[in-house]
Amino acid sequence: MPIRILIADDHAVVRSGLRALLGAEADLEIVGEAENGTETLRLVETLRPDLVLLDISMPPESGIKTARRLKEQHPDLIVLFLTMHEDESMLHGALRAGAAGYVIKRAEESEIIQAIHVASRGDIYVHPAMTRTLLHQPVTTEHRRGLPTVALTPRELDVLRLLAKGNTNRQIADLLDLSIRTVENHRANLMGKLGLVSRVELVHYAEEHNLL
């Protein structure tokens, strides 16, 4: 039982290249070609492929959006991205959209075929050139998560909340009817007590301790 594949790419050259490349494989069957998101959705509905080989840059709609809609309507459908973008945020976006794999276009033919097989098994395939970026996950704040809420004065807590909500020192000074100098002092003190160095850390701290 060959894997039934729908090719979705806005470039006809790429489509025919892929058809030639994959059509030569005995266990793969190209059931159709689509050149945009809408056509992809329509053809998936009628052709019922096992797998969609999906491009990201496919005007007018982003492939990632198409993927999201495909997975909503056909949760069992395997979506495999084949894209120019060697961009970690795109990879994350693609995986979050429910894709089973992310292959870059300059990959070897063998790599593309391998990715199709891996995805069909229910695993995730990420091209080796992109796996490095998967390690760039945001640093967790695990080590601080356990920190007890250090004894902050009520004023410092007020300042903390307002800082976390994105207020500037002057705005906080106006809101709390304090001088800007006092706000700066509170800010320095509370950051010191909590061992925070930046606003973003402060926001995360506030989030974790339900201070927002």
Next chain:
Amino acid sequence: MMESPGPQGRTTRHERDLAAILAAARTVVESSLFADAGRALLGACKTVLGADAGFVAVCRTGGDGFDVALLDPGSLELDAAAGVPAPLRRLSDEAAKGGRPVLSNDLKSEPASSPGPGGRSVPESALITPIVVAGDVAGLIGLINRPGGFSAADSQIAEAIAALAAVAMLNSRSVNGHERNRNALEREVREGATQLRDSEEKFRTLVNNLPDVIARFDPDLRHVYVSPAVHYVTGRPVQDFVGKTNRELGMPSELVELWDAALRRVFAIGQSEKFEFAFPGPEGTRYFECQLVPEPGPGGAVSTVLSLARDVTDRRRAFEAEQRARQVAESLRESTVALSCSLDRETVLTTLLDHMRRMVDFDRATVMLLEEASRLSVRTMFDGERVIPLAPGVRSELNPSDHPVVYGILTTGTPVVIPDVRVHPDWSLSTDRSSEASWMGVPLFARGDVAGLLSLSKREPGYFNEEHMRLAEAMAVHASAAVDNAVLFEQVQASAIRMRLLSRRLVEAQESERRHIARELHDETGQTLVSLRFGLRLLEREINEGGVGTGRVAELMQRTDEVIDGLHRLAADLRPPSLDHLGLDAALRQFSRTAASKFGLAVHFSARGFTSERLPGVVETDLYRVVQEALTNVVRHAQATRVDILVEHRGDRVMVMVEDDGVGFEPDRIPGESHFGLLGMRERAEALGGTLTVESTPGAGTTIVVEVPSADPHPDR
């Protein structure tokens, strides 16, 4: 009756004639009544000339015909009322005209002479003699029917008698004249006296009830008379005045001098005079218009002067009010014109104080405008001599909440008048005790909100009144419109300048972007493609020479990858694909990561409140560019080691914050290049209907916050 002729008889007759004439002449001399004299003379005539009948006629007034004054009809049937007997009229007219006696002995031939009824005898002969007084015929003596007719000698006698009649007439006339004159005079005097009494009575009633003060002065300037109205005006009884001069009455000396000078002139020159004066009466100052009229005495010199003083206070007040209203209207009009002529805020405020001074005489003034809720700054002041606009560096500032009076005006929008700030419990503004006692504060408005305050002060306590307040308010309203305009103009001007700077920068940025892309394409992509082509040529040669070229192909693949990489970078720099495919949070996360490695900075990123729901493309792009620009500024100027990038989608707003720990800057001294950067960011923020806040302290970093609505600002575009 016939006398016998003869010497005896003649003498007798002659004597008798003479006696008759003499008797008549005596009567003429003795009697002043013409009737007596005339009768005597007519009698004498008849006697001397032996006529049957006779008459005396007098000339009618106006010289038109005769009236018969005396008639002796004799045997004839004659009626005095019928006038001169008809047959004699022609003769009479002839005698009157000629001034000489006329006789006729043949009257039967006269047309009007016909026998009377009952066969009575008719005039047959007549002698008519004119009575000539002062050359004019004043009357006639007529004699009728002499037996044998009249002769020329008769007419001579008649003429002599007529001369006597003329004398008698003259006598009676002059006597009658005198008599009549005296009677008329007596009557006139009697009537005159009555009339005088009447009119004096009427006059007195009039004068007593007249609101005007009428007074009579003697040459020593003492009151001889004053009308009762003086009591209402001065509050003093009439008796106080009579016999006293104004000075003795204790009138203010200025007024005394004015009056005395005018009175003396009228006494000296004898011409009436008009002047106006103010009198401090018991119920405030009243204004009078006074006329002095000379009254000549028997000798012709001015013996008294009559004064008539009319209270014109109401008229004057009405006039003054009208004058003032006109002046105010004119001032307001002028100031409106002046205010609307200027689009510069400082000029508007200066003009406001200048024009205000024409209507309210203040000693010190300032115009204060709210810079923000807690800052009121003095923009313009009047230092007692001139109006001075204050430049930004020298404006004193105050916090309205520290000053209850000011705070009250700003929050209620109503003016306040303080009679004396030195004793006012809530007074807190710094004032010069020597030159500022009464104070008035009037709110200024801009687009319906209280935008500032007009502060006026005056040396005298209790100076400002309702009217001042109304005027100041009216002016403030006019000024408010002008201030509005000026503020709008400033904004338009500022944004025009900003637009110019931006469009210049846009052109420059576009040019440098193009230069960058061109260099990138030419130096990198172009060069690599050239070498790729070169490699292909080598590969071709190797294959032609029977080689496999595997090593060459691997090398060419690598070079192709380099081209692809370069193009990716170039494209991502121009516009990150994640912005199109994933959304703002993903794109910024990617950007933070790239920037960290590219610039060697610790870039912390946090995104909150984002779902799979995308923001409008224009909002995402603009916010992305704002962060990009902010980071460019940080890299260029801040010397920072750490940058935090926060993006939060909260309700219908999106907030982006870029905060660094760099060197910071003085808010009003933004370095040129980042100034442009800030302008661009502000422009983007405002185009989205949002705001940009920049906060920086030297040495303590910079925070840039952009907050915009999450909805598409131009959904129809």
